[in-house]
């Protein structure tokens with residue numbers, strides 16, 4: 001077991017990394033927040049609940065709590081405002097008070113929904129993240145962005161609400177489908193691309209073991225990514241500056257998701273393609289050297305992620321740009337785009353959509369061979 005902390009003053013919280021199932025550690029963290037007996041609402045989904053719900057409930061019951069699992073349908077479609085009502089209804093029917101705690105047991109979808117429910121229930125109750133996907137462990141469970149989607153775009157409704165603890169268990173990852181594993185590696189690679197060149201090299205070196213979820217390498221990956229994210233969140237909790245770099249690949253990534261229906265591409269696959277566009281745009285604008293796009297594509301390919309933006313069935317550049325214009329981080333004419341100066345260093349630029357389309361449609365910049 002090891003731990004690191006997100007340093008946010010009085011809202012400081014631990015991220016525990018363990019090779020065991022999460023129940024026992026969860027009971028310990030819970031006891032620090034709310035001594036037993038107390039009701040605990042565990043929000044999960046219909047993949048994760050049947051696999052790990054009972055074990056978690058048993059561990060909490062053994063510690064004197066009264067746990068109840070609320071099992072939501074899996075998938076991005078669950079990130080809806082009416083699902084928040086379902087969670088709130090359940091919490092109130094169980095008699096949760098402001099002192100009680102919600103547990104998010106699942107991937108990024110469950111974490112975002114349970115976290116936002118915790119943020120709005122009685123103006124805010126505490127919650128613990130128990131992320132069960134690689135993506136949630138390296139990214140979404142840390143940092144306190146919670147929320148749901150709107151038909152006009154992803155994550156348009158939400159709140160900053162930090163968890164009280166994060167418990168990342170390597171044991172639960174063994175049941176994760178292959179495609180979901182890879183998609184978590186996309187967000188992991190993102191952390192390297194935006195802030196740690198050595199992490200990118202390390203991912204390339206250990207690509208096959210990471211794809212196979214080798215336990216010790218995966219644990220190191222989670223620790224390194226959480227370290228990067230925790231530091232960014234410490235510097236800029238509310239996304240006023242540096243934190244925006246975590247959106248690398250997400251401008252076009254969200255556009256893919258929206259155009260293809262949430263689910264046809266996983267979030268990680270969409271972000272992978274989005275990072276290729278970000279690299280291409282950086283080169284086209286003369287911000288980065290020409291080899292950057294190839295380097296990003298090479299890393300994605302090694303990790304088994306999509307990198308060919310011209311592949312069959314994918315939307316065109318103009319379709320993507322149109323969809324991206326609807327995103328909450330842009331207005332109709334401009335967007336703050338996360339560019340890459342080189343592997344490990346981002347540059348945030350406000351660009352007009354016309355500028356972006358022209359740059360991407362034109363020949364690669366000759367200024368930076």
Ligand SMILES: NC(=O)c1ccc[n+]([C@@H]2O[C@H](COP(=O)([O-])OP(=O)(O)OC[C@H]3O[C@@H](n4cnc5c(N)ncnc54)[C@H](O)[C@@H]3O)[C@@H](O)[C@H]2O)c1
Pocket residue numbers: 045046047048051074075076079106107108109110112132133134135136139140141142143144145146154172173174175176177180183267268
């Ligand atoms: N809040 C943030 O800062 C942040 C950051 C990145 C991504 N996100 C969000 O996270 C979401 C994507 O997260 P995700 O990739 O974890 O998706 P997800 O929660 O949909 O999980 C992926 C699939 O894996 C299943 N699953 C989860 N854990 C499992 C396990 N241990 N064994 C077997 N199956 C398991 C789920 O049921 C689901 O079918 C997106 O909605 C994205 O917007 C949020």
Ligand SMILES: [Zn+2]
Pocket residue numbers: 187250267271
């Ligand atoms: Zn993401």
